[in-house]
């Protein structure tokens with residue numbers, strides 16, 4: 001059977017269609033239990049039951065998947081290939097039950113068989129193949145692409161160990177490995193036939209015809225498997241294809257094994273397999289390890305060969321490649337795809353350099369996710385050329401042509417040439433991946449309006465001056481399916497009732513129809529009841545108290561330390577005023593710090609120490625409670641977000657590219673306290689300034705203060721009594737002696753201007769308390785936050801990409 005051939009799949013290839021009744025589902029459960037797990041209900045373990053349920057649900061999407069593949073093959077469309085080193089897909093079972101419409105019948109069938117649905121579904125694990133917002137964005141975009149019937153494939157790495165599991169010991173973060181697929185992963189379809197070969201190291205030579213040959217020093221196999229990416233309310237089921245490294249056949253040394261050298265016999269295979277062993281637990285901090293560069297090339301090389309294999313199923317002319325293919329680079333992590341495509345076209349396919357370069361530039365687009373200079377990836381030339389000796393030659397050649405263009409446009413501007421070069425010279429020679437990504441693509445985008453503007457004006461200014469038309473903004477969005485419909489079923493039901501239908505799930509602008517209901521007292525009461533019930537479900541703190549959440553990776557620029565200073569201030573106010581009543585608050589932090597990021601870990605430890613001190617103080621605990629559940633992930637976020645009243649988005653202006661948690665929280669009816677940063681600005685523009693608690697320096701003021709050279713955090717400390725008290729409490733060891741590093745860093749340099757924003761932040765929090773006391777008005781604002789946030793659907797984001805950058809059209813899957 002020729003893979004991808006135009007086979008007749010319209011009748012499920014003549015198979016019996018899978019039933020939609022609970023009785024039929026029950027039959028299929030029994031059948032899968034028997035034939036796939038080799039057991040019966042009487043002797044099945046819970047794991048058997050879980051795997052069987054997963055397969056039975058999966059089967060119902062498989063038929064849609066086959067029809068999707070056939071329709072997409074027939075259309076020979078322009079494809080979107082999304083390359084990302086990270087995906088935070090979240091649990092698959094609940095999503096796939098929802099998307100296949102089997103949620104209700106699956107539960108009935110399980111109970112019929114004497115199985116407890118909650119016990120069985122509890123075994124579903126979250127594949128944590130990402131660090132934070134960037135990985136979750138990739139998953140939300142895949143969801144939206146499928147929902148919009150866009151022919152797309154996501155490519156990534158199937159890490160054996162995902163993002164580490166976080167625990168606290170004495171309030172300190174400790175990390176444990178996350179072997180998420182140890183029991184197997186029922187959602188995965190292996191595709192061994194599509195295995196690819198990836199080369200590393202070695203050297204280059206010229207053959208008689210003058211063509212360059214790469215003689216590699218290491219060969220590794222890339223074994224693909226895929227998971228289903230169903231669309232909501234459509235028959236499209238796309239895939240995300242994940243690569244796993246395997247030693248080549250020759251990497252098992254039988255003679256050594258026979259000689260009893262067991263470890264040495266598998267040395268090479270183990271070495272190869274390390275490539276997909278672990279996700280780098282690294283968010284916006286530099287890592288710089290060769291293994292990471294190897295991972296990047298592994299992803300890129302195997303994915304490009306697969307993309308070309310797919311292109312050849314229906315096409316033969318290379319000039320058609322960019323017409324049929326757009327490859328979106330999720331940050332610079334997959335940027336090696338640019339020189340790799342050049343190598344494949346020039347060295348392997350024999351195209352001229354100029355034609356290959358034209359094709360390459362037209363094919364790629366690049367999304368930048370950061371502004372922090374330390375997060376712009378660079379690789380030492382010596383490491384790059386040792387690992388990828390042919391690619392460094394190609395990068396040099398690209399650079400030469402590019403710099404000639406720069407010199408022609410800006411004669412005698414040597415400094416500009418130095419700044420724009422793909423190769424950094426000082427203090428050490430390094431390859432600048434962002435420069436390579438801008439040079440080798442047809443479109444570059446930031447992820448929120450402010451971010452895209454700052455990219456063009458500051459971070460990538462030289463490039464925007466050279467190619468203004470290349471620069472775009474595509475504001476991030478989130479999946480309303482996962483973060484409203486699934487995470488918040490009670491609110492979803494209320495919204496559906498209020499709007500008279502559930503079309504909002506795939507057309508989120510319809511939430512605007514809730515606006516008039518903000519004036520309806522009985523609707524407001526039900527809105528509050530839902531929020532209360534979600535707090536009870538979360539099970540942390542008093543459901544009547546204001547639930548104030550800060551959920552995100554720990555990073556100094558995000559300023560969890562600012563929230564902490566407010567908490568300590570509130571603690572002091574309560575202690576100083578016995579007999580006075582205060583607005584009761586439950587402050588919830590959740591998030592992980594990179595294992596080597598010591599400053600962030602000190603903040604985590606201090607939060608836990610402050611939480612314990614408050615807890616132990618009966619004068620304070622009725623009004624203030626700090627909770628910090630460990631191991632924040634997509635699953636936990638889905639419990640917290642629906643329970644939140646207040647969303648903390650308090651990064652220093654100009655540092656957070658977008659944020660996406662801010663969107664999820666606003667859509668679930670939380671009010672935001674935030675700076676004019678990232679997507680906060682767009683949220684505030686939409687929900688209205690009255691429904692958003694603004695504070696802090698804006699970007700120009702922050703830049704001026706930081707760059708002016710006169711910023712003195714100590715001056716703020718000396719001038720503000722409450723701030724002084726908060727910092728002194730830490731310095732005096734009032735919180736079990738923990739956190740002096742945090743206070744020292746704030747008083748010493750305070751990179752992210754925390755002390756400069758402290759006073760306006762505390763004042764904004766006083767406004768929050770005052771607003772909370774008017775329950776009806778707060779509820780009105782909460783409803784308006786939801787009603788006016790439809791823009792932040794990932795469906796809108798994908799439509800923007802499709803029309804502005806990808807120029808792709810949907811392929812509808814029919815029966």
Ligand code: 73E
Pocket residue numbers: 131132133134137282283284285331369370375447476656657658659660678
């Ligand atoms: O503001 C977020 C943004 O919402 C940004 O910090 C995050 O991407 C989100 C989605 O656009 C992000 N992650 C990384 N860079 N930006 C990153 C960098 C290196 C390794 C892993 C992740």
